[in-house]
Amino acid sequence: MPFYDDPKNAEDYIEMAKGYDGAELIAILDEHLTEGARVLELGMGPGVDLDILAKRYNVTGSDNAPYFLERYKKANPDADLIELDAVEIDTDRTFNGIYSNKVLHHLADEALDNSFKNQAAALNPSGLIFHSFWHGNEVMEMHGMTFHYRSVKYVTDRLAPYFELIDAQIYAEMEKDDSFWVMAKKR
Ligand SMILES: C[S@@+](CC[C@H](N)C(=O)[O-])C[C@H]1O[C@@H](n2cnc3c(N)ncnc32)[C@H](O)[C@@H]1O
Numbered sequence: 001m002p003f004y005d006d007p008k009n010a011e012d013y014i015e016m017a018k019g020y021d022g023a024e025l026i027a028i029l030d031e032h033l034t035e036g037a038r039v040l041e042l043g044m045g046p047g048v049d050l051d052i053l054a055k056r057y058n059v060t061g062s063d064n065a066p067y068f069l070e071r072y073k074k075a076n077p078d079a080d081l082i083e084l085d086a087v088e089i090d091t092d093r094t095f096n097g098i099y100s101n102k103v104l105h106h107l108a109d110e111a112l113d114n115s116f117k118n119q120a121a122a123l124n125p126s127g128l129i130f131h132s133f134w135h136g137n138e139v140m141e142m143h144g145m146t147f148h149y150r151s152v153k154y155v156t157d158r159l160a161p162y163f164e165l166i167d168a169q170i171y172a173e174m175e176k177d178d179s180f181w182v183m184a185k186k187r
Contacts, residue, residue: 003145004045004065014046020173022049022101022132025181029099029130030056032166032183037096040122042086043103047072050079053099060095062086087111089118097128102179105134105148112148112158120162123186129163131155132181135170152180159184 004010026049033039035056044050044061045068053059062084063069069081084091086103098119107115119129136149152168159165163184173179 002063002065003143004063005067007067009143010046010065010067010071017046017048020048021052022099023052024171025049025101025130025132026052026099028181029097029128029183033057033097033128038094038124039097039099040093040095042084042089042098042100043106044068044072044081047076047079049099049101054079057097060093087115087118089115089122091122094122094124095127096124097130098123099129100131102132102134102173104131105150106145108146108148109158112155116159116162120186125186127186128166128183129159129186130181130183132173132179135178135180150180152182155180155182156184162187 037057039053039057040060041050042062044063047061050059050061060080062082064085066083069083072079073081133150133155137151138149140147156165156168164187166183166185168180168182170177170180
């Protein structure tokens with residue numbers, strides 16, 4: 001069972017994450033993706049970023065924890081949501097962009113490779129990916145989940161077979177240089 005399918009875990013996360021959103025990251029994506037583009041968010045959680053993305057894009061939210069999907073759907077009955085694993089990305093649908101904010105750090109090495117391969121398959125020609133990661137090189141167990149801290153080089157090397165890098169930058173979410181984002185275009 002996904003960790004966040006336990007309502008207590010999900011509600012604790014929502015409380016802990018209050019005050020954080022991906023607005024500054026999405027503003028960077030906005031410079032590269034046209035209004036109305038079809039965007040898939042992987043690991044939407046409570047949907048804080050999905051709300052922001054929805055102002056400009058034709059969005060589809062997804063997560064592997066049904067609790068988050070059901071919770072968001074109650075408040076947004078018309079939302080387009082799918083239960084999706086960020087590795088398998090098992091859908092026939094295609095998108096112009098795939099976005100995630102602090103999701104892919106849950107994937108171990110091989111799973112991350114497979115995710116990038118499957119993301120490429122779910123994108124239209126020249127489709128974009130935009131993902132944020134925790135920055136570092138350790139693997140940590142926290143709250144019953146695994147966190148793979150990554151370097152920019154590691155991630156850009158892994159996506160290179162499927163994507164051409166547009167840009168990657170280190171930024172601060174809670175502390176200096178604790179995070180980075182990557183943006184790349186399908187080859
Ligand atoms: C930090 S939260 C994302 C929060 C989101 N950016 C927002 O705006 O609220 C991480 C999310 O990734 C999801 N997740 C973790 N591993 C996943 C996987 N393999 N497939 C899909 N979702 C996953 C979790 O269920 C959780 O909702």
